[in-house]
Amino acid sequence: MNRASARNMFIGATVIVSAIFLYMTVLSLQSLPERANTGNITEGVAWGKKVFERHACIDCHTLLGEGAYYAPELGNVIARRGEGYVRVVLETAAVQGWGTTRKMPQFDLSEKDIDSLVEFFIWMGKINTSNWPPNIEG
Amino acid sequence: MTYKYESQRVAFPYFVAALGLFAAQILFGIVIGIQYLAPDFLFPAIPFNIARMIHINLLVVWIIFGFMGSAYYLLPEEVEGEIYSVKLAWLHFWMFLVGGATAVVGYLFRWHDGREFLEQPFLIKVAIVIVVLMFIFNMVMTMIKGRRRTSITVVLLIGFLGLAVFYLFAFFKPDNMVMDKYFWWWVVHMWVEGVWELIMAAILSFLLIKLTGVDREIAEKWLYIIIGLTFLTGIIGTGHHYYWIGTPEFWQVWGAWFSAIEVLPFVAMIIFSLKMVSMRTKKHPNKAALNWTVGTAIVSFLGAGVLGFMHTLPQINFYTHGTQMTASHGHLAFFGAYAMIVLAMTSYAVPNLRKKTGEIMSQKAEIFAFWTMVISMICIALSLTGAGVVQVYLQRILATSYMETQTHMVIFYGMRLFFGATFTLGLAVYLYDFFLLKRASSR
Ligand code: HEM
Numbered sequence: 001m002n003r004a005s006a007r008n009m010f011i012g013a014t015v016i017v018s019a020i021f022l023y024m025t026v027l028s029l030q031s032l033p034e035r036a037n038t039g040n041i042t043e044g045v046a047w048g049k050k051v052f053e054r055h056a057c058i059d060c061h062t063l064l065g066e067g068a069y070y071a072p073e074l075g076n077v078i079a080r081r082g083e084g085y086v087r088v089v090l091e092t093a094a095v096q097g098w099g100t101t102r103k104m105p106q107f108d109l110s111e112k113d114i115d116s117l118v119e120f121f122i123w124m125g126k127i128n129t130s131n132w133p134p135n136i137e138g
Numbered sequence: 139m140t141y142k143y144e145s146q147r148v149a150f151p152y153f154v155a156a157l158g159l160f161a162a163q164i165l166f167g168i169v170i171g172i173q174y175l176a177p178d179f180l181f182p183a184i185p186f187n188i189a190r191m192i193h194i195n196l197l198v199v200w201i202i203f204g205f206m207g208s209a210y211y212l213l214p215e216e217v218e219g220e221i222y223s224v225k226l227a228w229l230h231f232w233m234f235l236v237g238g239a240t241a242v243v244g245y246l247f248r249w250h251d252g253r254e255f256l257e258q259p260f261l262i263k264v265a266i267v268i269v270v271l272m273f274i275f276n277m278v279m280t281m282i283k284g285r286r287r288t289s290i291t292v293v294l295l296i297g298f299l300g301l302a303v304f305y306l307f308a309f310f311k312p313d314n315m316v317m318d319k320y321f322w323w324w325v326v327h328m329w330v331e332g333v334w335e336l337i338m339a340a341i342l343s344f345l346l347i348k349l350t351g352v353d354r355e356i357a358e359k360w361l362y363i364i365i366g367l368t369f370l371t372g373i374i375g376t377g378h379h380y381y382w383i384g385t386p387e388f389w390q391v392w393g394a395w396f397s398a399i400e401v402l403p404f405v406a407m408i409i410f411s412l413k414m415v416s417m418r419t420k421k422h423p424n425k426a427a428l429n430w431t432v433g434t435a436i437v438s439f440l441g442a443g444v445l446g447f448m449h450t451l452p453q454i455n456f457y458t459h460g461t462q463m464t465a466s467h468g469h470l471a472f473f474g475a476y477a478m479i480v481l482a483m484t485s486y487a488v489p490n491l492r493k494k495t496g497e498i499m500s501q502k503a504e505i506f507a508f509w510t511m512v513i514s515m516i517c518i519a520l521s522l523t524g525a526g527v528v529q530v531y532l533q534r535i536l537a538t539s540y541m542e543t544q545t546h547m548v549i550f551y552g553m554r555l556f557f558g559a560t561f562t563l564g565l566a567v568y569l570y571d572f573f574l575l576k577r578a579s580s581r
């Protein structure tokens with residue numbers, strides 16, 4: 001093999017795998033209404049996501065296994081702790097932070113922010129994740 | 139070996155900036171390493187999430203500084219002509235440095251966006267795009283005006299174009315978290331297992347040609363083989379991130395098969411560099427540069443190839459996903475591939491750019507730093523693998539709660555911090571050697 005044929009193989013391979021990948025992307029996006037309940041994304045869910053980003057929650061917690069590994073998984077937090085408990089955590093965090101060893105800092109969270117975060121977590125919990133995580137502890 | 143074109147000298151500040159930001163990155167790495175053991179450290183002034191985003195953002199920024207510096211150094215020699223505009227290179231150097239510093243200081247004051255790795259506020263993101271486009275413009279003009287077109291420069295250009303194009307997905311923030319995650323990986327995965335590998339392979343080829351004197355035709359053939367394997371495996375290999383985030387189950391088949399062979403480009407880089415060294419026609423006096431160059435091929439294989447493969451199959455990833463296993467792999471892969479390739483180029487180029495150009499002074503300190511950093515980082519990765527094994531067993535298999543599990547991993551976090559300290563020692567020696575020992579002769 002010489003340089004020119006190596007280059008042609010590079011180009012050929014790239015074109016083929018890119019085409020396959022784009023086709024699979026289309027299929028993936030088409031599956032979202034069903035797997036991720038796109039229809040249930042209310043204003044609250046959308047706002048909850050924004051609050052989640054405003055405080056960079058992802059840089060301590062994981063969400064569906066992605067993020068930082070310093071604090072518990074949040075994708076299934078409603079199933080694990082229940083809505084009431086999650087509310088208590090957020091309401092306490094809004095005043096003084098939360099936790100005993102590793103701590104969550106105090107965050108400015110309005111009533112609306114807290115309601116929306118809970119809605120967001122409820123929506124996250126219903127995503128079809130192919131049975132991940134292995135157990136409720138995340 | 140002295141520099142041949144006056145405009146190559148503009149690479150020098152890029153390497154200096156890269157090293158300064160590298161040191162700051164490690165400082166914040168130590169901060170979060172301590173917080174894992176003593177959560178109240180610097181809390182609540184600098185909480186974990188803020189320090190972590192600084193650790194990683196500095197990493198990405200210094201690597202890109204290193205890539206740009208490498209490009210400015212090698213372009214004139216490759217195309218046989220001066221850089222199109224040295225002024226432009228200086229302008230976007232300062233823009234990037236000021237933009238990066240603003241972002242980091244902003245983070246300390248909670249001015250940030252909220253997606254992992256992409257925390258840059260909107261304005262900073264726009265500034266980054268502008269800087270990269272200015273750089274690419276300068277690169278393209280240099281290539282057009284140059285006398286020679288080489289495969290190394292073409293591959294390097296594709297790499298930078300890809301870096302810019304995939305970063306555009308950082309602006310896409312849909313309300314649907316699954317879609318958000320889907321395209322988030324188009325930045326992160328497509329960078330580190332796609333276009334950045336092209337930049338790495340191009341720099342590696344340049345260095346091997348310079349250090350061994352072997353014919354360009356052979357090196358450039360290997361370059362195309364490596365990047366062909368990169369895209370062949372890495373593009374559909376993105377699917378190894380689509381197992382559990384709400385995307386279809388066919389990814390568990392496609393993602394597994396293609397990502398499993400993502401190790402191939404890294405194997406090819408090892409074969410390539412060992413082959414070039416065994417065929418060498420001259421013994422280059424810059425031993426440290428050769429260490430970093432062959433080292434980057436080997437350590438990236440360990441970090442990306444071996445540790446990456448270990449958790450890439452869905453049957454395993456189901457248990458390891460989002461544990462310290464991921465952090466272990468992330469560290470050794472990033473260090474082996476991207477930190478080390480930049481340090482390799484620094485090691486090769488900087489002596490040529492100093493006042494007494496081309497003179498290789500004693501490299502004892504640098505070689506000590508090389509071994510200290512490489513061994514420390516391997517030990518950091520092993521410590522985190524230990525932590526990951528405990529976490530998978532207790533939390534994922536026995537269903538122990540997250541916080542309870544963490545208390546059983548303390549020993550490994552202690553080891554990680556210890557090797558973080560030895561890593562810092564290696565870096566300190568490196569910086570001492572770079573800035574102080576040779577200051578007399580630097581420009
Ligand atoms: C003194 C050495 C270092 C220490 C103590 C350290 C510590 C840490 C810690 C505690 C985290 C956060 C993990 C989590 O989210 O829970 C982290 C993340 C990270 N660090 Fe470091 N770090 C060090 C050096 C480095 C170096 C040299 C690199 C790369 C060249 C690096 C790249 C990364 C990356 C890519 C992540 C994100 C990992 C992921 O998301 O899986 N670090 N580091």
Ligand code: HEM
Nearest residue numbers: 330378397400442446447449450459460464468471472475
């Ligand atoms: C130089 C190349 C590479 C770098 C710099 C790199 C870096 C990283 C980083 C930083 C993460 C964590 C992302 C996050 O925070 O969620 C990650 C995840 C991952 N990487 Fe790599 N990687 C490289 C190559 C590879 C290769 C070649 C493979 C497989 C063969 C691989 C397999 C994986 C997998 C499966 C994950 C997801 C882990 C999880 O489920 O938590 N990586 N990589």
Ligand SMILES: [Fe+2]
Nearest residue numbers: 327331376379
């Ligand atoms: Fe990946």
